[in-house]
Amino acid sequence: MSLESTAQSMQTRIPVSRDLEELRMEKIHFNLTVLKLSPKKAREWADRTVKIVEEAELEEAEFASKSA
Amino acid sequence: MISPIGSIHTSEELIQAGISTVRRVLKQIADDVKADPDNAFTEVNIGTPPKDKKALRVDIGAEDMFARELRKYKQSTFYDVHVFGEERLRDETLDLTLQSHICVLVDALDGTDLLERGLGNWCCAAVFFYPSGKPGERIRAAVVGLPSSEIYFASADESSAWVEERVGKRREVHGRSGVTALKDATICYYGQKMKNYMSLHESGLARKMSTMLAKSKTKRKTKGKTEPKTNFRIYNLAGIPMMLKLVDKLCQASHGIDAVLDIDGQKPHDVVAGAFIAMKAGAVMRNSITRELVTFEQLEQSLLKPASPDHELTYVLSATDELCGNILVNLMS
Numbered sequence: 517m518s519l520e521s522t523a524q525s526m527q528t529r530i531p532v533s534r535d536l537e538e539l540r541m542e543k544i545h546f547n548l549t550v551l552k553l554s555p556k557k558a559r560e561w562a563d564r565t566v567k568i569v570e571e572a573e574l575e576e577a578e579f580a581s582k583s584a
Numbered sequence: 585m586i587s588p589i590g591s592i593h594t595s596e597e598l599i600q601a602g603i604s605t606v607r608r609v610l611k612q613i614a615d616d617v618k619a620d621p622d623n624a625f626t627e628v629n630i631g632t633p634p635k636d637k638k639a640l641r642v643d644i645g646a647e648d649m650f651a652r653e654l655r656k657y658k659q660s661t662f663y664d665v666h667v668f669g670e671e672r673l674r675d676e677t678l679d680l681t682l683q684s685h686i687c688v689l690v691d692a693l694d695g696t697d698l699l700e701r702g703l704g705n706w707c708c709a710a711v712f713f714y715p716s717g718k719p720g721e722r723i724r725a726a727v728v729g730l731p732s733s734e735i736y737f738a739s740a741d742e743s744s745a746w747v748e749e750r751v752g753k754r755r756e757v758h759g760r761s762g763v764t765a766l767k768d769a770t771i772c773y774y775g776q777k778m779k780n781y782m783s784l785h786e787s788g789l790a791r792k793m794s795t796m797l798a799k800s801k802t803k804r805k806t807k808g809k810t811e812p813k814t815n816f817r818i819y820n821l822a823g824i825p826m827m828l829k830l831v832d833k834l835c836q837a838s839h840g841i842d843a844v845l846d847i848d849g850q851k852p853h854d855v856v857a858g859a860f861i862a863m864k865a866g867a868v869m870r871n872s873i874t875r876e877l878v879t880f881e882q883l884e885q886s887l888l889k890p891a892s893p894d895h896e897l898t899y900v901l902s903a904t905d906e907l908c909g910n911i912l913v914n915l916m917s
Contacts, residue, residue, distance in 0.1 A: 535656070539652070539656075542652065546648055550628070550630060550644060550648070551623075551628060551641045551644060551645060552628050553623060553641070557620065557623060560619075560620070561616070561620070561623075561645070564615050564616075564619060565612060565649065568608060568611045568612055568615060569608060569653070571611075572604070572607060572608045572611065575751050576604060576751060578751075579751045579752040582752075583752065
């Protein structure tokens with residue numbers, strides 16, 4: 517599967533904000549080219565990273581709104 | 585909190601960005617290891633020959649995460665901060681003296697061997713510095729995350745160190761011990777590899793330990809078993825996490841870490857972030873060869889040439905200067 521088609525399938529499968537989508541694409545590319553993971557693993561790792569960032573952002577936003 | 589002339593980020597801003605980034609990296613590391621350990625601990629070649637280098641996926645992934653999350657923090661406000669990751673530091677001649685940006689030296693996963701073995705003495709360490717700043721004030725902030733999710737930090741503008749235990753919950757470090765005598769001390773040194781292990785084993789400190797043991801045995805023999813055993817402890821695990829614990833004793837009654845030392849030489853990314861935090865909280869650092877005090881300016885010098893073998897640090901970091909002196913006297917005797 518080419519990087520572009522991987523990216524497209526990810527985009528259609530999970531709706532995310534532009535920034536997180538950008539992160540997903542960057543990570544898939546990084547996982548394939550630098551970490552030399554298989555396309556399946558590259559997507560899995562990218563998905564997990566997106567989840568981590570999403571959760572961290574929520575946690576920080578929650579704290580900011582509480583302390584505001 | 586003022587930013588140094590020419591720098592657009594204050595130390596407090598760098599700390600906020602550093603904490604947020606380190607927190608994400610810690611989660612990424614934990615997740616990579618939990619979800620896919622077989623891949624996480626597989627080696628890949630990075631770079632192109634002849635300058636390629638083998639590294640583990642978990643290390644490279646963590647370093648990439650750090651660079652990206654820092655750049656993206658607060659709508660890319662920190663995009664101008666230059667990230668130098670340990671895994672990509674291959675050019676021994678790299679000289680940051682003339683850099684006009686804030687730089688950050690990162691060891692996104694320091695102690696991979698420990699993580700691999702399910703042990704906890706690893707960390708994610710970052711030190712922000714401004715090469716064009718005034719000597720002695722170039723290090724702006726240091727942030728270190730531990731597997732426990734505690735994030736230790738110190739700023740150029742404050743004379744103490746803090747811990748963020750979870751998002752928004754901060755406290756000042758509990759402080760260091762007042763131990764001055766070697767017989768009462770808890771010492772840590774990096775001695776996992778044979779070379780490092782033997783360096784201490786063959787030093788005067790090992791001979792001093794034999795003498796202390798013999799004295800303690802004789803005392804207990806002559807005065808009976810009521811004579812207390814020596815409190816001396818030595819751990820062959822050291823590094824940045826131990827430096828942090830040196831200034832964050834659990835409580836007044838407990839024993840803590842009293843000294844961390846290295847006599848073989850360590851790269852700046854393995855030392856500076858932890859040493860800066862510990863020194864801000866009052867710890868004393870001396871060169872283990874020259875016995876001279878290590879100043880913030882000397883730490884900075886090592887950061888300016890972060891991959892140079894000539895800028896490796898040999899040191900004794902101690903809770904008190906008296907203990908530091910006692911260790912140094914015995915080490916080289």
